Amino acid sequence: MKFVDEATIEVIAGKGGNGVASFRREKFIPKGGPDGGDGGRGGSICAVADRNINTLIDYRYARIHRARNGENGRGSDQYGAGAQDVILRVPVGTTVFDAETGEQLFDLDQHGGQVTLAQGGTGGLGNLHFKSSTNRAPRQFTPGQEGDQRKLRLELKVLADVGLLGMPNAGKSTLISKVSNARPKIADYPFTTLHPNLGVVRTSAAHSFVIADIPGLIEGASEGAGLGHMFLRHLGRTRILLHILDIYSPDPDVDAAAQAIEDARAIAQELKRYSAELAAKPRWLVLNKLDMVEDAAAAQARICEALDWQGPVFGISALTGAGTAPLMQAIQGWLDAEARRDAPAEDTDARQIGTASPQDPELP
DSSP states (O other): OOOOOEEEEEEEOOOOOOOOOOBOOBTTBTTOOBOOOOOOOOOOEEEEEETTOOOOTHHHHOOEEEOOOOOOOBTTTBOOOOOOOEEEEEETTEEEEETTTOOEEEEEOSTTOEEEEEOOOOOOOOGGGGOOSSOSSOOOOOOOOOOOEEEEEEEEOOOOSEEEEOOTTSSHHHHHHHHSSOOOOOOSSSOOOOSOEEEEEESSSSOEEEEEEOOOOOTTGGGTOTTGGGTGGGGGGOSEEEEEEEOOOSOTTSOHHHHHHHHHHHHHHHHHHHOHHHHTSOEEEEEEOGGGOSOHHHHHHHHHHHHTOOSOEEEOBTTTTBTHHHHHHHHHHHHHHHHHHHSOHHHHHHHHHSOOOOOOOOOO
């Protein structure tokens, strides 16, 4: 299925039914009085987050969504029927913007969350509501109100705990296929990843996290170069970024470590240009293809010194899986520690009273 993470739609809620002016007319009842009913409510357009949907492709082609109008009121105290609401199911992580003003309206980040995109019009009042002791034969009634009409932009940000950063062919797809259940396309040419891939990494029977791989970044990505700029938004919900560096070059005339240093600086600069919030996220350095390098320790020391890197550093081989298990365990430990830090105080007190949990793996 084609992955679509942005779509523009128009939602048109239903109009409320009109009220009616009617009078009771029966044999032997010469003055039956007003009996005009109200109009029914127009249908609304609602959006519901559904974790079983992964893309906005349905809304790329079905752009106009219209609800039915409410029925008009009738005599004999009969109210018009209200129209059914139209439910639009969207992936979890969908953000709704006003297409004309750019204002963010809703953020559907929880499964089952529901919002009203366009409110249906209320029904008009029949003359039954206007009778009084001084107005026994009212002929007033009100028309139904028009429903809301909006042009909206839907933007999908995938929900993941960990995001992978790196140049094309750095080994991101190979890594996510090795440590999770994701099976992305892998080839020996750039930009094999054309859309984000999500995988679940299970570190134990009771612990797991979600990892996201986006198309590789190149210099100028924040200004539209390459494919990565289209998907940088998906890293906005992640809690930690893994910066994958390729420290091997098949060309003996190319200094792979120097190239890795240059790539790391370029991507860090693109993150700052795209979003200061994204650039401020915790970022770990992961040196890939160590199995192809003769002196991996020297290459790691040289890269860290050149970048003045103070954060965690891991050396792995995504192809063979070497070093990936300690990396995944360290990530799980960091995520667990963050979850405890973000938990309310009463939850922390409850955990202290209960049985002790096993120790998390030490962070590097």
